[in-house]
Amino acid sequence: MIRSRNLLIGGTLCLIVVTAALLSFVWTPYDISQMDIPNKLQKPSAAHWFGTDHFGRDIFSMIMIGARTSLAVAIVAVGIGMGLGVPLGLWAAANKGGWVDEIIMRGNDLIFAFPSLVIAILITAIMGASALNAIIAIGIFNIPVFARLTRSGALSLWEREFILAARVAGKSKPRISAEHILPNVANLLIVQGTIQFSLGILAEAGLSYVGLGAQPPTPSWGRMLADAQTMVSFAPHLALVPGLAIVTAVLGLNLLGDGLRDLLDPKIRVART
Secondary structure, three states: OHHHHHHHHHHHHHHHHHHHHHHOOOOOOOOOOOOOHHHOOOOOOOOOOOOEOOOOOEHHHHHHHHHHHHHHHHHHHHHHHHHHHHHHHHHHHHOOOOHHHHHHHHHHHHHHOOOHHHHHHHHHHHHOOOHHHHHHHHHHHHHHHHHHHHHHHHHOOOOOHHHHHHHHOOOOHHHHHHHHHHHHHHHHHHHHHHHHHHHHHHHHHHHHHOOOOOOOOOOOHHHHHHHHOOOOOOOOHHHHHHHHHHHHHHHHHHHHHHHHHHHHOHHHHHHHO
């Protein structure tokens, strides 16, 4: 089945990336803090699986640590977006048409008017370039995404019979939102979380590429691409390897999200049975 295949392939690719990131905490083939100039720009070999960069550092080791950087930024950024966006979306849905709903939605529109890169440039100009500021920028951009999704899913539930029964029983809107609305929109949030996770990895790579993400000596896939752009003609592996790492992570998360969507969405399950 396509659903199972997407879930399996996506889960496998994600597992590879996560395993590389976790393994980098305790082991890498080489110490990336040590330069080996005599062995710079080596092509992939048995000694260096992905070759070496212009400082003689092992690219495979840098990819492993770069995975850790990308995943950390994406996880925290999505956590910020979900942690703030979901409550705001529930609050807005519970007060549909009121001033609270209007303020939250117009605030979301304001954030959407500024892409994450623009927000990152603004934050960086004030606080300086760092992985932390990249996390803040990506996290801020994720807030309205989860707020809108949560509000949309919650609005369709507020008129359902079981919600009306809960209101008749005297439950408050916050309690209904937490006990009845949130569990019923959780499948939407899980799927959207995987999508935003992949976008977070892309955003981190993009910010690092322009110098606004993780700073040296911390490896980053985006900065590895930036460093390789002047050497592609004679050392294409410098750009190819981090590019493939980004593609693997993003493709894995997108396939995983598609598989989870098909698995968790009852309408799709019914249509395919």
